[in-house]
Amino acid sequence: MVKKDNVILIGMPGAGKSTLGIVAAKIIGYDFLDADLLIQKQSDKTLQKIIDAMGPDGFIQVENEVLCGIDVHRTVVSPGGSAVYSEDAMKHLSEIGTIVYLKVSLDELMGRLGGLHERGVVMKDGMGGLADIYEERIPLYEKYAEVTIDMDGTTVREAAAKLVDTLSMRGAI
Template sequence: MGAGKTTVGGLVADALGRRLRDTDQDVEALTGRTISEIFVDDGEAAFRALERAAVAEALATHDGVLSLGGGAVLDPGTRDLLAGHDVVFLRVGLSDAVKRVGLGSSRPLLLGNVRGRIKALLDERTPIYESVATLSVETDGRTAEDVATEILTALAATA
């Protein structure tokens, strides 16, 4: 959350001459509802099932850059789907995440104390992100262009 997935993903996709696809947008298009509405009306488990299906479909049909929601890899099925793919973890620290997301956030997992919730999510999720990632890139204090360049250089070196 606030790591720059959409912005950096778009830059990487453009540089590769590919398209960026966002699984959160796929879920919203499929259901006709926002992520927040799905969380409130149906709960997180229902959203994660929709998200897993969107990731599976995108991996099967999309040959560009795929941006996953920040909690996608919490689902073991989604982690299994990502095995064998290049997965980039955009590492963001608490201070930068709060600045980027904002304290008046409307994100469903940040209700209440935004800074405290972001810290708890980072603490909970970072080990999972690290276990799935084939590349981890620091984003704090860096431009999206610098982060994208580092990703492109690393991917070219492993190709």
């Protein structure tokens, strides 16, 4: 059986997967892997270029393949917010780690991101903005979450502490 010794952060763009992933990894002595950077490295293109060239579905396919190939131990993994569109990838990630959903309200995300300008996100046809993405994805984050942490109203430092405390209490690290 594969050892489930990683921590996988999921959640909306701007939920803090990348920001908290590296801070938490330092606190608990794990490695850190930002899967967005892995996609860029393996494709030799920026995320935005992949999305522009292949469209949302093409990007999701690339992301799925890259996530399925992740083979790490004692690592905090931060995929992009769109990872939950890929069933194979989520199956693989849930086999190698504990899936932690960083739950942040739409209001708080709006405040953090100020909309979606300058931030490459997978926006399917007919979607108008962050609220549409939020509505479509919340059931997916909830479906895959083994642990859910409400991060509204926290500073980065408080959120990192909350993440580490929760993981420790759950025996996930």
